[in-house]
Amino acid sequence: MKIQTHKEHFTNPLYLESGRILEPYDLVYETYGELNEKKDNVIVVCHALTGSHHAAGKYEGESKAGWWDSMIGENKPINTNKYFVICVNTIGSCFGSTGPMSPMYPTDKPYRLKFPVITISDMVKAQRILFDRLGIQKVEAIIGGSMGGMQALAFAIEHPTFAKKHFILASTYATQPWAIAFNKVAREAVIKDPTFQGGNYDPKEIKKWGFSGLAIGRMCGHISYLSPDSMDKKFGRNYVETDGLYELFGRYEVERYLDYNGNNFVNWFDPLSFLYITKAINNFDATRNYDSLEDSLSRIRSDIFLMSFESDLLFLPKEMKTIYTTLKNINNKNDIKYINIDSDYGHDAFLVEYDKFAHYIKEELR
Amino acid sequence: MKIQTHKEHFTNPLYLESGRILEPYDLVYETYGELNEKKDNVIVVCHALTGSHHAAGKYEGESKAGWWDSMIGENKPINTNKYFVICVNTIGSCFGSTGPMSPMYPTDKPYRLKFPVITISDMVKAQRILFDRLGIQKVEAIIGGSMGGMQALAFAIEHPTFAKKHFILASTYATQPWAIAFNKVAREAVIKDPTFQGGNYDPKEIKKWGFSGLAIGRMCGHISYLSPDSMDKKFGRNYVETDGLYELFGRYEVERYLDYNGNNFVNWFDPLSFLYITKAINNFDATRNYDSLEDSLSRIRSDIFLMSFESDLLFLPKEMKTIYTTLKNINNKNDIKYINIDSDYGHDAFLVEYDKFAHYIKEELR
Numbered sequence: 001m002k003i004q005t006h007k008e009h010f011t012n013p014l015y016l017e018s019g020r021i022l023e024p025y026d027l028v029y030e031t032y033g034e035l036n037e038k039k040d041n042v043i044v045v046c047h048a049l050t051g052s053h054h055a056a057g058k059y060e061g062e063s064k065a066g067w068w069d070s071m072i073g074e075n076k077p078i079n080t081n082k083y084f085v086i087c088v089n090t091i092g093s094c095f096g097s098t099g100p101m102s103p104m105y106p107t108d109k110p111y112r113l114k115f116p117v118i119t120i121s122d123m124v125k126a127q128r129i130l131f132d133r134l135g136i137q138k139v140e141a142i143i144g145g146s147m148g149g150m151q152a153l154a155f156a157i158e159h160p161t162f163a164k165k166h167f168i169l170a171s172t173y174a175t176q177p178w179a180i181a182f183n184k185v186a187r188e189a190v191i192k193d194p195t196f197q198g199g200n201y202d203p204k205e206i207k208k209w210g211f212s213g214l215a216i217g218r219m220c221g222h223i224s225y226l227s228p229d230s231m232d233k234k235f236g237r238n239y240v241e242t243d244g245l246y247e248l249f250g251r252y253e254v255e256r257y258l259d260y261n262g263n264n265f266v267n268w269f270d271p272l273s274f275l276y277i278t279k280a281i282n283n284f285d286a287t288r289n290y291d292s293l294e295d296s297l298s299r300i301r302s303d304i305f306l307m308s309f310e311s312d313l314l315f316l317p318k319e320m321k322t323i324y325t326t327l328k329n330i331n332n333k334n335d336i337k338y339i340n341i342d343s344d345y346g347h348d349a350f351l352v353e354y355d356k357f358a359h360y361i362k363e364e365l366r
Numbered sequence: 367m368k369i370q371t372h373k374e375h376f377t378n379p380l381y382l383e384s385g386r387i388l389e390p391y392d393l394v395y396e397t398y399g400e401l402n403e404k405k406d407n408v409i410v411v412c413h414a415l416t417g418s419h420h421a422a423g424k425y426e427g428e429s430k431a432g433w434w435d436s437m438i439g440e441n442k443p444i445n446t447n448k449y450f451v452i453c454v455n456t457i458g459s460c461f462g463s464t465g466p467m468s469p470m471y472p473t474d475k476p477y478r479l480k481f482p483v484i485t486i487s488d489m490v491k492a493q494r495i496l497f498d499r500l501g502i503q504k505v506e507a508i509i510g511g512s513m514g515g516m517q518a519l520a521f522a523i524e525h526p527t528f529a530k531k532h533f534i535l536a537s538t539y540a541t542q543p544w545a546i547a548f549n550k551v552a553r554e555a556v557i558k559d560p561t562f563q564g565g566n567y568d569p570k571e572i573k574k575w576g577f578s579g580l581a582i583g584r585m586c587g588h589i590s591y592l593s594p595d596s597m598d599k600k601f602g603r604n605y606v607e608t609d610g611l612y613e614l615f616g617r618y619e620v621e622r623y624l625d626y627n628g629n630n631f632v633n634w635f636d637p638l639s640f641l642y643i644t645k646a647i648n649n650f651d652a653t654r655n656y657d658s659l660e661d662s663l664s665r666i667r668s669d670i671f672l673m674s675f676e677s678d679l680l681f682l683p684k685e686m687k688t689i690y691t692t693l694k695n696i697n698n699k700n701d702i703k704y705i706n707i708d709s710d711y712g713h714d715a716f717l718v719e720y721d722k723f724a725h726y727i728k729e730e731l732r
Contacts, residue, residue, distance in 0.1 A: 018612035117612040177597035177620035178589075184621045185551070185585045188628075191615075192578035194560060212558035219551045220586060223544075228682055231543035237651060246384035246483040248645055249557075254543035255550045262554075279614055285603060313679070316594055 001073050001080045003057040004031050007096060008133060014091070014126055020116035024105055027130050028096030029053045029088040032072055033080030039136050043078055043365070044127070044163070045087040046144030046151035049221075049277050050269055052095040055087040070354045077362035083140060088130060090123040090151070092277050094270035097126075101203065101270055113199040118276060120147070120284045124154045128162065138162060141365065145169035145350035146315070147277070150284045153323070156300045157286060165303040165335075167361060170312055170350040172319040173293055173326075174285035179314050182224040183278040186217030190271050199272060206266055214271050215262030222261055227311040227346030293326050300327070303335040305364055307357060309349035310342050337364075367439050367446045369423040370397050373462060374499060380457070380492055386482035390471055393496050394462030395419045395454040398438055399446030405502050409444055409731070410493070410529070411453040412510030412517035415587075415643050416635055418461040421453040436720045443728035449506060454496060456489040456517070458643050460636035463492075467569065467636055479565040484642060486513070486650045490520045494528065504528060507731065511535035511716035512681070513643070516650045519689070522666045523652060531669040531701075533727060536678055536716040538685040539659055540651040545680050548590040549644040552583030556637050565638060572632055580637050581628035588627055593677040593712030659692050666693070669701040671730055673723060675715035676708050703730075 006029055013023040030053040035041065045055050045068065056072035058065045072078045072085055089097040092115075100115035131139070142163045144152040149171025156166040172179075193213025195201055201211070226234075235254040244250030251259070290296035306324050308317035317340050324338035341356050343349040350357070372395055379389040396419040401407065411421050411434065422438035424431045438444045438451050455463040458481075466481035497505070508529045510518040515537025522532040538545075559579025561567055567577070592600075601620040610616030617625070656662035672690050674683035683706050690704035707722050709715040716723070 020612075113614065117614055174603060176594060177601040177603065177618065178592075178594035180603075180618050181585075181589045181592075181597060181620050181624060184618075184624050185582060185589065188578070188582050188585065188624075189555060192559075192582065212554070216551060216555050216558065216582065219547075219554065223547045223551065226544075226547075228542060228544035228679070231547060235543040237540060237543065237546075245649060246386075248479065248483055248641060252543065252546050252550075252648065254547050258547060258550050258554075275614060282618065283611060313594070 001032055001057060002034060003059075005029075005053070006031065008130055010129065012129075014122070014129070016116055016122045017119045018117050022091065022098060022116060025091060025098035025126070026096065026102070027088055027091070027098075027126060029086055029130065030055060030066075032056055032085040033083055035084040039134075040138055040140070041082065041084050042131075042136050042139040043083045043085045044131075044139055044142040044155075045072065045078070045085060046142065046148035047087060047090065048144075048146035048148050049281060050274075051148070052093065053087045053089040054095070056085070067351065071358060071361065077358045078143070078365065083365070086131075088127045090277070091126050092118045092123070092273060092280060094273040099270070100272035100276055112272060115272070115276060117279055117283075119280050120150045120154050121158060123280070124151050124158060127151075128155075128159055139164070141165045141167060143167040143169075143361070144171070146171055146347065147281055150281070153286055156302055156304065157296055158299075160299050160301040163302055165305060165364070167305045167307070167364070168320070168323070169307045169357075170309055170315055170347055172284075172315040173323050174287060175282055176316075176319065179224070180282045182220055182314070183282055186220045187275055187278055189213040189216035189220070190274060196271060201271065203270065206271070210263060211266045211271060214266050214269075214274065215259075217274065218265035219258040219262040222258055224314045225346060225348045227313055227344060229311055229344035230346050230348070233344065293322070294330060297323070297326050298330045298332065300332060301334065304337070306338040307350075307360065308338075308340045309345065309347070309353075310340060311344050312347045312349065314347040367398055367423060368400060369425075371395075371419070372397065374496055376495065378495075380488070380495070382482055382488045383485045384483050388457065388464060388482060391457060391464035391492070392462065392468070393454055393457070393464075393492060395452055395496065396421060396432075398422055398451040399449055401450040405500075406504055406506070407448065407450050408497075408502050408505040409449045409451045410497075410505055410508040410521075411438065411444070411451060412508065412514035413453060413456065414510075414512035414514050415647060416640075417514070418459065419453045419455040420461070422451070433717065437724060437727065443724045444509070444731065449731070452497075454493045456643070457492050458484045458489070458639060458646060460639040465636070466638035466642055478638060481638070481642060483645055483649075485646050486516045486520045487524060489646070490517050490524060493517075494521075494525055505530070507531045507533060509533040509535075509727070510537070512537055512713065513647055516647070519652055522668055522670065523662055524665075526665050526667040529668055531671060531730070533671045533673070533730070534686070534689070535673045535723075536675055536681055536713055538650075538681040539689050540653060541648055542682075542685065545590070546648045548586055548680070549648055552586045553641055553644055555579040555582035555586065556640060562637060567637065569636065572637070576629060577632045577637060580632050580635075580640065581625075583640065584631040585624040585628040588624055590680045591712060591714045593679055593710060595677055595710035596712050596714070599710065659688070660696060663689070663692050664696050664698065666698060667700065670703070672704040673716075673726065674704075674706045675711065675713070675719075676706060677710050678713045678715065680713040
C-alpha cells in the first residue's frame with residue numbers, strides 16, 4: 001500500500017462558524033492507495049479527538065501502525081487496491097494542521113488562547129476546501145467514528161452531494177450533557193493545573209516534567225471510552241502489588257492503566273488542542289442552525305450507514321437510533337441503514353472490535 | 367421527633383484489618399426517637415462516602431435537613447414513633463469521628479498521612495463496639511445505601527446475629543474497576559494539586575482559597591452519581607449564556623452544576639478523609655477473607671433486603687443481583703428479597719426517588 005503524507009498551505013481566509021477568520025492555515029493529510037484519473041475513487045476517513053491523519057500503515061521506525069490500520073489497506077474493508085483513502089488532520093489539532101500552538105500570522109508567536117473557537121463544521125469546511133484544491137469534487141464515502149462520525153454527519157448535512165455515502169460510527173447528532181460532563185472534568189483538570197499557566201506553558205518543559213492536569217483529563221476520557229464490562233474483563237479487581245492493599249497510595253491494575261495512559265498523553269498531545277477540540281465536541285449539535293433535527297437531516301442526499309455499540313457510554317446507541325428514525329421519517333429515498341453492535345467494549349469498540357463490525361463496512365463498500 | 371447528637375470517646379485500641387491500631391478514638395453519632403427499656407427497638411442507618419451522622423431533622427439555623435430526612439422521622443418509612451434510629455459517623459470521616467485530621471495520640475498534631483488505612487469492616491467494627499457500650503445487643507435492622515450498603519453487608523457477614531434484617535441499597539459486594547476508576551481520577555486530582563502539599567495543607571486556608579483538585583475530584587464523583595438520562599432531564603444542552611458559545615471557557619448548564627458542587631465541596635469535606643474513605647470503598651470486597659462470595663455470604667443469619675436502581679452506573683444492578691442469586695443458592699432459610707427500581711436518576715436515586723422505593727422499606731419495617 002502506497003502511503004503519503006502531505007501538507008497544504010492556504011492563504012485564503014477560512015471563515016469560521018464563530019464569525020472569526022483563520023488565515024493563513026495549513027492542513028496535513030495522509031493518503032493510501034492511488035487516485036484514479038477521474039479522481040472519483042476517493043474515501044475520506046475522519047479522525048476522533050486525539051487521532052491524527054496517520055490512520056493506517058507504519059512509517060520506518062514506528063512501533064505502532066495508524067489508528068485504523070485494521071480497516072484501511074490492501075484487501076482490507078476500506079480497500080486501497082480500489083480506493084484512494086484520505087485522512088486529514090483537523091484544524092485545531094496538534095499534528096501539523098493549524099492549531100492553537102501554530103504561529104499567529106503575521107507574528108511568529110503561537111496563538112495559544114487567541115486561537116479562535118472552532119467547530120465540527122469548521123473542520124469539515126477546511127477539508128472540503130482542501131479536496132477542492134486537489135480536484136476532488138465527489139467522493140465515494142466519508143467515514144468516521146466518535147468525533148470523526150460528527151464530521152461525517154456534518155459533511156452529509158452541509159455538503160449534501162459531495163459524498164455518495166456517509167458512515168457514522170459510535171457518534172451522535174448532538175453531544176449530550178453526560179459527554180459534556182466528562183469533557184468538563186478533563187478540561188477543568190488541564191486549566192486548573194498551575195503547569196497550564198493560563199495557556200503559556202512551554203511545550204518542551206511539559207514533556208520533560210509532566211502535566212498532571214492533562215494526565216487526569218486523559219484518565220477521565222479513558223473511563224468514558226471503556227465500560228464497566230470491558231474494565232471487568234481487562235482488570236477485574238487485580239492489585240498491582242497485593243501486599244500494598246493497606247497502603248493509601250497502593251494501586252489496582254485499573255489505576256495503573258489510567259496512570260500509564262494519562263501520564264503518557266502529554267508526550268503526544270497538546271493541552272491547548274485538547275481544550276479547543278473538546279470544546280468543538282461539546283458544541284456539536286446538528287440542529288443548531290436548523291429548526292429541528294428533522295429539518296437539519298432533511299438536507300441529506302446521500303446514503304447513510306449508522307453504527308452504534310451496545311455498551312458505548314459516551315455516545316449512547318439511542319442517540320444513533322434517533323438519527324436513524326428521523327431519517328426514516330423524512331423518507332428521502334436514500335439507503336439508510338442502522339446497526340447496533342453487541343459489544344462490551346464501550347466507546348472504544350470502533351477501535352477494537354473489528355471482528356464484529358468490519359465486515360459490514362466491507363460489504364457496504366463492495 | 368427527638369434528635370440528639372452524641373460523642374463517645376474510646377480509650378481501648380481499635381484493631382484494624384490492616385494490623386494497625388487506632389487508639390484512642392471518638393465516634394460521633396445522632397439518634398432519633400426513644401430507645402425502649404429492652405433496648406431492642408434500634409435501627410442503624412449507615413452513611414455513604416461524603417455523608418455524616420446527621421441523617422435526619424434540622425438543627426436551629428440549618429437550611430437543609432439531614433441526608434435521609436425523607437426516610438427517617440415520625441410516621442416516615444423508618445418510623446421514629448416506633449424505632450430508635452442511630453446513625454454513626456464512620457471512622458476516617460471528618461464530622462467528628464476520628465479521622466486523618468484528628469490529633470495523633472500522644473501528640474496534638476493531626477495524623478494526616480500517618481492515619482492508618484481503614485476498611486469498611488473497620489467502620490463496622492467501631493460501630494459494633496459503640497453499640498456494645500450503649501447496651502444494645504441486637505437491632506431490628508441495619509440500613510444503608512452506597513458505602514452505607516457496604517457497611518450493612520459487612521455487618522451481616524461479620525456480625526451475623528446482631529441485626530434481624532439488613533437493607534442494602536445501591537451498593538455492591540465488591541467494588542468493581544469501573545467505580546475504582548472514577549475514584550482514581552478523583553484521588554489523583556486531589557493528590558496532584560499543589561494545594562495538597564503532600565497532605566500538609568492548612569484546612570482553613572483551603573476553605574478560604576479553594577482547592578481545585580478536590581473540586582475536580584468531586585465533579586468526577588458527580589458524574590458517577592448521575593446518569594445520561596438524569597443529566598438530559600436536569601440540564602439538556604442548555605448554555606449558561608448563549609452568546610458565550612464561541613468562547614473557549616463558555617459553559618453549559620451541566621458544567622455550571624459541576625463547578626458549583628465541585629467548588630463548594632471544600633467548604634464541607636476534608637481532602638484526606640476523601641482519600642481514606644475512597645480507599646476503603648475501593649478495597650471493599652466481601653470475598654477477601656473468604657474462599658468465595660458464597661463462602662462469605664453463607665455466614666449470614668439475618669433477613670436480607672436488596673435494592674438496586676436500573677440506571678445506577680456506579681454500582682450496577684447486576685452486582686446486587688449477584689448477591690441475591692448467591693444468597694438464594696445458599697438457601698439459608700432467611701427472607702431474601704431483591705428489588706430493582708426502574709429509575710433514570712442513576713446512583714443518586716436512593717437519595718432522590720423516594721416515591722419509587724420508600725414504601726418497600728416501610729412495608730418491610732412494619
